[in-house]
Amino acid sequence: MAPSATRTSSESALSSTHIKSQNVGVFTNPEHELYIKNGPVPAPGPGECLIHVRATGICGSDIHFWKSGHIGDMIVVGENRLGHESAGVVVAVGEGVNRFKLGDRVALECGIPCMEATCYYCRTGKYNACPDVVFFSTPYHGTLARYHVHPQEWLHKLPDTLSFEEGSLLEPLSVALAGIDRSMLRLGDPIVICGAGPIGLVTLLATHAAGANPIVITDLDENRLATAKKLIPRVNTVKIVVGETPKDSAARIKEALGFEAKIVFECTGVESSVQSAIYSCTFGGLVFVIGCGKDFQNMPFSYMSAREVDLKFQYRYKDTYPKAIGLVAAGLPDLKPLVTHRYTLEQGEDTFKTASDPKAKAIKVQILDE
Structure with missing residues (x-):
């Protein structure tokens, strides 16, 4: 009909x-x-x-x-x-x-x-x-x-090849795609993803498809880091240690990446994680906060200023669903x-x-x- x-x-x-x-x-x-x-x-x-x-x-x-x-x-x-x-x-x-x-x-x-x-x-x-x-x-x-x-x-x-489960996952994928668009990620950019929850893992899948390299993902939970490794075997993982200072966490992140990050996708919103993201950035780099955290947070303002580290946020997404459907239908990402x-x-x-x-x-x- x-x-x-x-x-x-x-x-x-x-x-x-x-x-x-x-x-x-x-x-x-x-x-x-x-x-x-x-x-x-x-x-x-x-x-x-x-x-x-x-x-x-x-x-x-x-x-x-x-x-x-x-x-x-x-x-x-x-x-x-x-x-x-x-x-x-x-x-x-x-x-x-x-x-x-x-x-x-x-x-x-x-x-x-x-x-x-x-x-x-x-x-x-x-x-x-x-x-x-x-x-x-x-x-x-x-x-x-x-x-x-x-x-x-x-x-x-939805095309017939996509399940309803995949259709519902287009929403978190839209969040990741909006972040990639606003971050101006380019092929070969070294990146860090803070947080291996659902948004962090979707961001991992999307940035992998977009050609980011190398990629490090962090989390407190070893199970989530193992899931990240199964999804994208080439990703390097860093387990965050409770009580460790953001600077020390950042030092381990940069060691795992092999570089200072050009872009850090912060997917937790946790204050200490945002601070670690900032300390992981290269001069002129970008911390892109996707995660939802508490209303007011402290950050190393002078460090960011002296290093020209940009801080960006996003509010939901726009014009992402057609792109997301096309990518998933093509198998990028699964x-x-x-x-x-x-x-x-x-x-x-x-x-x-x-x-x-x-x-x-x-x-x-x-x-x-x-």
């Missing part, structure tokens, strides 16, 4: 046969509770698609919203459904939908900007900075549900090994416990729904 501007009653009837009566979701609230709740199945409005969400990854920000109740100025102010790393299938469409049809497999880009002509950021292509963006996670209800309504403009069709634990929606509480427990040795935990 080809996409069309209007939908027939037969299409609506077909979609309803695939829709269950309850919309299960995973929620938190200002009291830091985590719980499963059933709700009504939403109806798509004009220009919207109803998605049966088949795979959702648990992001560190989801855990942070649950346990801390905020990230910066983004605050959990009421009952809030979590999740923003999702892929699924179109099961119903609203009036005027002309880009998708029932059964299309899609990845969800969850930052929905206003796209008004009066918005400077949307007008100039920096839609991730839109002050009126609706980001499905907090304070807006996220995608960690069986069904979610999404604007068609912010859905991306995201499948990142998923270490899988749960059902009804096991949502167990999912978050696993994702937040270092003893579980999880990399990427996903909730799957059939």
